Amino acid sequence: MTVNGSVLLKTVHLPESHTLAVYRKHGGYEALALALQKQPDEIIDMVKRSGLRGRGGAGFPTGTKWGFVPKATDKPKYMCVNADESEPGAFKDRIICQKDPHQLLEGTLIGSYAIGASRAYVYVRGEFAFEAGRIREAIDEARKAGLIGKNILGSGWSCEVSVYLGAGAYICGEETGLIQSIEGKRGEPRLKPPFPAVVGLFGCPTVVNNVETLACVPHLVSRGWEWFAGIGTERNTGPKLYGLSGHVNRPGIYELPMGTPLRELIESHGGGVPGGRAVKGVIPGGASCPVLRGDEIDVPMDFDSLTRAGSLFGTGTPIVMDDTTCMVRAAWITARFFAHESCGQCTPCREGCGWLERILVKIERGQGEERDLDVLLSVTDQIEGNTICALGDAAAWPARGFAKKYRDEFLQHIREKRCPLGGGSLH
Amino acid sequence: MASVKLKVDGREVVVEKGTNLIEASKQAGVFVPSFCYHPGLPVVGVCRICLCEVEGRPKLVAGCATPVEEGMHIITRSAKVAEARRAVMEFLLIHHPLDCPSCDKGGECTLQDYTIQMGPSRSRFTFEKNTWPEEDVGGKLILNKNRCILCLRCVNLCKDVAGVDEIAVLSRGEHTYIGTVDGRKIENELAGNIADICPVGALTSKDFRFQSRPWELKNTPSVCPLCSKGCNVVVGYHPRRNEILRITARTNMDVNQWWICDRGRGGFHFIHDPNRIVVPVQRAGGTARTVAWNAALPEIARALRGVVQRHGPAAVGVLGSAELTNEECYLTRAVFRDGLNVPNVDFPARPQPEVTYARFTIEGDQNPNTRGARLCGVAPGPLGLGVNEMIRAAAAGTIRALFFLRGGPLERFGDPAIVERALRQAELVVVLDLLPSPVSDRAHWVLPGVSFAEKDGTFTNSSGRVQRIRKVLTLRGDTREDWRILQDLGRALHVLPSADPDPERIFIRLAQSIPAYSGLTYASVGELGAPIAPATADVAVG
Numbered sequence: 001m002t003v004n005g006s007v008l009l010k011t012v013h014l015p016e017s018h019t020l021a022v023y024r025k026h027g028g029y030e031a032l033a034l035a036l037q038k039q040p041d042e043i044i045d046m047v048k049r050s051g052l053r054g055r056g057g058a059g060f061p062t063g064t065k066w067g068f069v070p071k072a073t074d075k076p077k078y079m080c081v082n083a084d085e086s087e088p089g090a091f092k093d094r095i096i097c098q099k100d101p102h103q104l105l106e107g108t109l110i111g112s113y114a115i116g117a118s119r120a121y122v123y124v125r126g127e128f129a130f131e132a133g134r135i136r137e138a139i140d141e142a143r144k145a146g147l148i149g150k151n152i153l154g155s156g157w158s159c160e161v162s163v164y165l166g167a168g169a170y171i172c173g174e175e176t177g178l179i180q181s182i183e184g185k186r187g188e189p190r191l192k193p194p195f196p197a198v199v200g201l202f203g204c205p206t207v208v209n210n211v212e213t214l215a216c217v218p219h220l221v222s223r224g225w226e227w228f229a230g231i232g233t234e235r236n237t238g239p240k241l242y243g244l245s246g247h248v249n250r251p252g253i254y255e256l257p258m259g260t261p262l263r264e265l266i267e268s269h270g271g272g273v274p275g276g277r278a279v280k281g282v283i284p285g286g287a288s289c290p291v292l293r294g295d296e297i298d299v300p301m302d303f304d305s306l307t308r309a310g311s312l313f314g315t316g317t318p319i320v321m322d323d324t325t326c327m328v329r330a331a332w333i334t335a336r337f338f339a340h341e342s343c344g345q346c347t348p349c350r351e352g353c354g355w356l357e358r359i360l361v362k363i364e365r366g367q368g369e370e371r372d373l374d375v376l377l378s379v380t381d382q383i384e385g386n387t388i389c390a391l392g393d394a395a396a397w398p399a400r401g402f403a404k405k406y407r408d409e410f411l412q413h414i415r416e417k418r419c420p421l422g423g424g425s426l427h
Numbered sequence: 428m429a430s431v432k433l434k435v436d437g438r439e440v441v442v443e444k445g446t447n448l449i450e451a452s453k454q455a456g457v458f459v460p461s462f463c464y465h466p467g468l469p470v471v472g473v474c475r476i477c478l479c480e481v482e483g484r485p486k487l488v489a490g491c492a493t494p495v496e497e498g499m500h501i502i503t504r505s506a507k508v509a510e511a512r513r514a515v516m517e518f519l520l521i522h523h524p525l526d527c528p529s530c531d532k533g534g535e536c537t538l539q540d541y542t543i544q545m546g547p548s549r550s551r552f553t554f555e556k557n558t559w560p561e562e563d564v565g566g567k568l569i570l571n572k573n574r575c576i577l578c579l580r581c582v583n584l585c586k587d588v589a590g591v592d593e594i595a596v597l598s599r600g601e602h603t604y605i606g607t608v609d610g611r612k613i614e615n616e617l618a619g620n621i622a623d624i625c626p627v628g629a630l631t632s633k634d635f636r637f638q639s640r641p642w643e644l645k646n647t648p649s650v651c652p653l654c655s656k657g658c659n660v661v662v663g664y665h666p667r668r669n670e671i672l673r674i675t676a677r678t679n680m681d682v683n684q685w686w687i688c689d690r691g692r693g694g695f696h697f698i699h700d701p702n703r704i705v706v707p708v709q710r711a712g713g714t715a716r717t718v719a720w721n722a723a724l725p726e727i728a729r730a731l732r733g734v735v736q737r738h739g740p741a742a743v744g745v746l747g748s749a750e751l752t753n754e755e756c757y758l759t760r761a762v763f764r765d766g767l768n769v770p771n772v773d774f775p776a777r778p779q780p781e782v783t784y785a786r787f788t789i790e791g792d793q794n795p796n797t798r799g800a801r802l803c804g805v806a807p808g809p810l811g812l813g814v815n816e817m818i819r820a821a822a823a824g825t826i827r828a829l830f831f832l833r834g835g836p837l838e839r840f841g842d843p844a845i846v847e848r849a850l851r852q853a854e855l856v857v858v859l860d861l862l863p864s865p866v867s868d869r870a871h872w873v874l875p876g877v878s879f880a881e882k883d884g885t886f887t888n889s890s891g892r893v894q895r896i897r898k899v900l901t902l903r904g905d906t907r908e909d910w911r912i913l914q915d916l917g918r919a920l921h922v923l924p925s926a927d928p929d930p931e932r933i934f935i936r937l938a939q940s941i942p943a944y945s946g947l948t949y950a951s952v953g954e955l956g957a958p959i960a961p962a963t964a965d966v967a968v969g
Contacts, residue, residue, distance in 0.1 A: 169599070340600060346472070386511055
């Protein structure tokens with residue numbers, strides 16, 4: 001089944017697509033009405049059967065996550081929407097927040113209903129001030145229309161939704177960092193277990209879902225889980241927003257089925273590399289995913305295939321680099337980002353990320369020695385798996401990926417005591 | 428409490444449910460290193476030095492943050508764990524100044540110890556280190572951020588134990604640092620504990636730093652004498668200099684857990700006060716002269732006897748002290764009430780505002796031994812007078828001799844004008860004390876007693892726990908332990924049949940005659956103290 005922009009991006013090209021009027025005109029909030037006629041468990045079951053996996057990067061089955069929320073509890077439950085889209089290369093959630101916030105709100109409401117939450121927070125990254133405004137406007141519209149607030153659509157179920165604007169920290173996209181931030185604390189990931197489903201926001205059961213994940217929900221509710229499961233591959237179902245950037249002729253967001261081959265994405269949809277130059281490497285799913293060489297891009301874009309290929313699907317937002325790119329510099333820019341964004345809480349990430357950055361700068365500036373490369377790889381080993389959250393891994397994986405896949409280019413920097421590409425085209 | 432059976436490096440151990448891997452390993456006799464973990468603070472899991480392998484789990488787990496499970500096998504002696512520890516040590520040292528020779532923590536620094544045990548001997552970090560200036564953060568602490576490993580113990584001590592957010596984590600990534608908010612100073616009175624628990628030389632005590640290397644100190648367990656709580660402390664003293672240089676907290680879960688307040692921590696300097704009374708002094712006709720003990724005590728005894736003979740025992744007033752030990756209080760009773768039949772025996776209360784922190788209280792009674800003083804008989808006998816009445820009686824001339832076992836400001840004993848008159852009227856005023864005070868300034872005899880660190884003995888704290896203090900210093904000048912002074916006086920008065928060579932022997936007598944202490948000995952009191960008999964009412968016997 002093809003998707004080609006017909007589901008999540010169905011209305012984004014329309015004028016005033018962000019308004020309730022346009023959203024409703026195209027069937028908006030019908031799924032919510034349908035959902036409210038069902039039992040919450042039925043919805044969780046539907047989501048489970050649909051095979052929907054979290055679009056925030058980890059690919060955890062959404063229905064299963066919802067199922068972890070305890071039923072028998074006196075505590076309130078919370079739904080948190082992760083709109084802290086901060087992964088370098090990722091810009092897929094932004095379009096939903098900007099152009100179709102009601103789609104997000106409808107998914108949020110259905111999700112809240114399914115897990116028994118009557119309070120939802122949309123955590124928007126600080127830099128998305130405009131998008132946060134759009135979501136706030138949408139909430140106001142929805143509240144006036146009886147879609148948010150008390151006794152929604154006469155169902156007897158009530159739910160409040162509010163926007164929480166972050167202060168500009170990548171780590172607040174980590175679900176427990178996000179929860180800490182909403183609580184007004186430092187954005188630092190928590191020790192797990194306990195997981196948010198049991199002890200989350202304000203110590204209560206909480207689900208944190210990505211924007212795109214929730215945007216999928218109204219569609220699978222109204223069209224049925226079979227329809228959703230029929231898109232993509234067996235374990236990677238549904239439509240996906242691929243955010244394509246870097247050295248391609250037509251960068252942008254493409255809605256295609258899960259499992260679309262990376263080469264097809266770059267060559268057919270992205271129009272190939274400018275000037276017909278060769279693909280030197282692709283970071284397939286945002287900066288934390290290990291780079292693929294130009295000869296490794298015949299891979300379906302889904303969670304399992306990219307893991308098998310030694311990388312990660314992440315947010316499904318490939319960054320394409322052609323042969324004018326200096327891979328040492330690319331590695332350095334990536335490392336610099338993670339060093340800047342490390343929360344500083346646990347030792348390996350706090351100390352290791354800055355060290356990686358320093359080594360990469362040194363090599364890029366032509367001051368590197370061969371043993372620096374060994375130290376670099378060793379430092380990535382020392383970070384990986386030893387930290388509280390995945391940011392440490394996210395910093396270690398790309399650094400290691402670049403250093404291993406482009407070892408010759410690193411060595412050339414060291415031997416020639418300069419960047420052979422004059423810094424390349426990335427900066 | 429449910430128990431869990433597990434193995435640590437092959438050794439079987441049974442621990443309480445909920446125990447973490449560090450504590451479980453400890454119980455199995457296996458050491459797991461830790462920086463941020465402290466049993467008295469919330470688990471933060473940030474330092475990562477306690478990473479352990481658990482059989483069947485792919486990733487290493489933080490020993491501090493992982494509870495035991497039935498049948499679990501913790502592995503701490505694997506290449507994977509050793510590598511993780513080495514990695515964490517290397518990371519912690521990349522910006523560390525390695526200034527152990529000039530760092531006050533040297534010798535008792537966890538980072539230094541672990542570096543020797545398992546750290547890399549050379550660093551592969553060849554870049555410029557991050558550096559920070561030294562800072563006075565209040566709380567009698569100096570912050571050196573260069574040495575900080577961000578274990579957060581200081582932050583959590585203030586947040587969790589004191590209940591105040593006076594020190595916080597600021598900035599992020601490798602620029603993360605510990606600091607006070609807007610340069611304000613730490614004010615809570617528990618902050619000194621930070622110097623005890625800081626695992627590196629980042630927060631050191633302003634009072635102690637550069638005074639001595641820790642290995643030059645002798646450490647003796649004792650009890651803080653500054654309030655009725657009876658916090659367990661370690662007295663660190665320099666034997667060669669015969670000087671106490673610091674007091675630190677000693678863990679006692681039944682009393683003070685891991686903490687002491689800053690009053691107790693800094694409250695030893697009076698011992699080395701240059702104004703200490705070091706010889707017996709007699710004041711007569713506007714002149715003061717020093718007198719040898721062997722002349723002073725017989726003279727005082729004669730004078731006391733004279734008052735008793737001329738005016739009866741009720742003409743003597745004994746202002747005892749709950750700053751004295753149980754043994755000394757017992758002797759106070761034995762000499763004055765039982766020996767001379769003086770009915771007027773009491774001690775002044777020394778109240779202070781109670782200070783309540785989230786998990787620690789500084790008690791409202793400055794006397795360390797109020798319970799003990801009462802139980803041991805520092806209380807008025809039949810028709811005996813209390814402190815205020817004694818003072819009024821002395822001012823009125825019915826009490827002719829006043830014997831103070833501790834002096835102090837006049838208002839401690841009543842209306843200052845009346846106390847003044849009482850001291851002027853009385854024909855004999857004897858004061859036993861450490862430092863001159865308005866009371867001792869007006870006495871005929873001033874005898875040099877000693878502090879809690881210059882004698883052995885026991886205190887009974889507000890919850891009825893008997894705990895030992897210990898003599899750590901050699902006596903200065905002609906000072907004499909208060910128990911010895913009381914005993915010598917009793918001998919001079921011919922009211923004590925024999926003398927005991929040490930407080931331990933006195934305690935045996937005490938335990939035989941006072942039901943609350945029945946069965947207790949120094950051995951059974953031990954390092955952590957022992958409760959008095961539970962059903963004992965707080966009344967004097969006899």
